[in-house]
Amino acid sequence: MTPTHFSFTTAFILGLMGVAFHRTHLLSALLCLEGMMLSLFIALSVWSFQMGVTNFTPAPMMLLAFSACEASAGLALLVATARTHGTDRLQNLNLLQC
Amino acid sequence: MNPYVLSILLISLGLGTTLTFMSSHWLLAWMGLEINTLAIIPLMAQKHHPRAVEATTKYFLIQATAAAMILFAASTNAWICGQWDINQMSHPLTSAMTMTALALKIGLAPLHLWLPEVLQGITLTTGLILSTWQKLAPLALIIQTANNTHPFLLTTLALCSTLVGGWGGLNQTQLRKILAYSSIAHLGWMILVSQMAPQMTIIALITYIVMTTAAFLMLNNINSTKIITLASAWTKAPALTALTCLVLLSLGGLPPLTGFMPKWLIIQELANQGLAATATIIALTALLSLYFYLRLTHALTLTLSPQITNATTPWRTPNKQPTLALSLFTIMATCLLPITPTIFTLMT
Known part of the structure; x- marks a missing residue:
C-alpha cells in the first residue's frame, strides 16, 4: 500500500465514520459526504497520473461535477428540512418511525 | 408539478x-x-x-x-x-x-x-x-x-432479509411499511440465487415488479394507506377488492398464483445445489411474510368497517381513474403461473 493509497483510504474512512457515527446536524453529515467525495477525487486523479492513463484524466472532473450536483441537492434538502422541521438537527427527523 | x-x-x-x-x-x-x-x-x-x-x-x-x-x-x-x-x-x-x-x-x-x-x-x-x-x-x-x-456474504444477506422482512411486517398497520418489508423479503430471495443462477434472480425480479406494481396501483385506486381503510374498500370497488386479495396472496407466494413461481424455481435450484438447510430456512421465513399478507386479506374481506356509511355506496359513482395498467398488472400478478415453462425457457 503506497502512502497515497493509505492517505485517501484513511480520509474516506474518516468521512464515512463521520456520516455513520456523528449524528447531530444534517450539515455535518453533508460536509462528511463532501469530504468522502474529495478523497475519491484525489484517488482518481492520482491514479490516472501514476498509471499514465491519459484516457482517464477527464474522470476526476466528472466526479467533481457529480459531487457538486449532489452537494447542491443536499443543501436544498437542508433548507427544506430547516423550513419544515425548524432545525437541522437529525434528532428531529423522527416523524416517520413507528 | x-x-x-x-x-x-x-x-x-x-x-x-x-x-x-x-x-x-x-x-x-x-x-x-x-x-x-x-x-x-x-x-x-x-x-x-x-x-x-x-x-x-x-x-x-x-x-x-x-x-x-x-x-x-x-x-x-x-x-x-x-x-x-x-x-x-x-x-x-x-x-x-x-x-x-x-x-x-x-x-x-x-x-x-x-x-x-x-x-x-x-x-x-x-x-x-x-x-x-x-x-x-x-x-x-x-x-x-x-x-x-464470497457466497457466505450473499447467503447471510439473503437469509437476514427474508427473516427481517417477514418479522418486521408483522407489527405494522401502515400499508406502505408493510409493502416495504415485503420488498425487503423478496429482495432476499433474489440475492440468494444471484451467484449460482442469475437468471432465477431476473425471473424473481420480474414477478416481484409485476406483483408490487399491481398492489401499489390497487392501493392508489382505492386510496388507502392504512389497514383500517382497507376494511371499507368494498364500498368503493367491490370487484377490485376481491382481486386485491388474490394479488396480496400472490405476493405471499401461494401456489395457483404468480408469486409461487419464483419461490418454486429458487427452492428447486437450491435443492439441486445441495443446499437443503438454506432452502428449508428460507421456505420457513416465507411463512412469516405470508402471515401479514393473510392479515391484509382478512381485513379486506372478513372485517366490517366501524364507520357507518350513510350515503349511497361510493361504487355507484363512476371512478374516473385510468385502469388499463391496473387491469394488466393484476392479470399478470394472478395468472402467470401456467406459463412458467415459457418464462423459464426465455430466461435460460
Whole structure:
C-alpha cells in the first residue's frame, strides 16, 4: 500500500465514520459526504497520473461535477428540512418511525 | 408539478438506469446511480409536508453514502489490480465492500432500516417507482459482481432479509411499511440465487415488479394507506377488492398464483445445489411474510368497517381513474403461473 493509497483510504474512512457515527446536524453529515467525495477525487486523479492513463484524466472532473450536483441537492434538502422541521438537527427527523 | 419538469425528471430516471445497465466501467455505473438518485429526489419532495421532506433527506443521505462507497471500492480495486471493469472486480475486500454498498442501496436486511421510513413518507405513485424502477440498476450491478463475492456474504444477506422482512411486517398497520418489508423479503430471495443462477434472480425480479406494481396501483385506486381503510374498500370497488386479495396472496407466494413461481424455481435450484438447510430456512421465513399478507386479506374481506356509511355506496359513482395498467398488472400478478415453462425457457 503506497502512502497515497493509505492517505485517501484513511480520509474516506474518516468521512464515512463521520456520516455513520456523528449524528447531530444534517450539515455535518453533508460536509462528511463532501469530504468522502474529495478523497475519491484525489484517488482518481492520482491514479490516472501514476498509471499514465491519459484516457482517464477527464474522470476526476466528472466526479467533481457529480459531487457538486449532489452537494447542491443536499443543501436544498437542508433548507427544506430547516423550513419544515425548524432545525437541522437529525434528532428531529423522527416523524416517520413507528 | 410542471409537466415539463416532470418529463425531464422521468427521462432522467430512465437515463440513469439505462446508463448503469449498459456500462462495464465502474465510473459510468456510478454516474447512472447518481443520476437516478438526483432525479427521484424532486419527485419525492413534491408535496411540501414535513414527512415527505424527511423521507427525502433520509433517502438522499443513504443513497449518497452508498454511491460513494461503491466508487471507493472500485477505485481501491483499481489501485490494487489496475482494473475498472465491473465483471473483473477480483479482490475479495473490494467485492465485499461493493456488495455491502449495493445492499445498502436497495435495502437488504442488516442495512434496511431506511426503507420502511422512506416509503412511509412519500405518495403511493412515487413509492411504486422507488420500490420497482429504483431497484433495477443496483440489482444489475449485484448480478454482475456476485460471481466474485464470497457466497457466505450473499447467503447471510439473503437469509437476514427474508427473516427481517417477514418479522418486521408483522407489527405494522401502515400499508406502505408493510409493502416495504415485503420488498425487503423478496429482495432476499433474489440475492440468494444471484451467484449460482442469475437468471432465477431476473425471473424473481420480474414477478416481484409485476406483483408490487399491481398492489401499489390497487392501493392508489382505492386510496388507502392504512389497514383500517382497507376494511371499507368494498364500498368503493367491490370487484377490485376481491382481486386485491388474490394479488396480496400472490405476493405471499401461494401456489395457483404468480408469486409461487419464483419461490418454486429458487427452492428447486437450491435443492439441486445441495443446499437443503438454506432452502428449508428460507421456505420457513416465507411463512412469516405470508402471515401479514393473510392479515391484509382478512381485513379486506372478513372485517366490517366501524364507520357507518350513510350515503349511497361510493361504487355507484363512476371512478374516473385510468385502469388499463391496473387491469394488466393484476392479470399478470394472478395468472402467470401456467406459463412458467415459457418464462423459464426465455430466461435460460
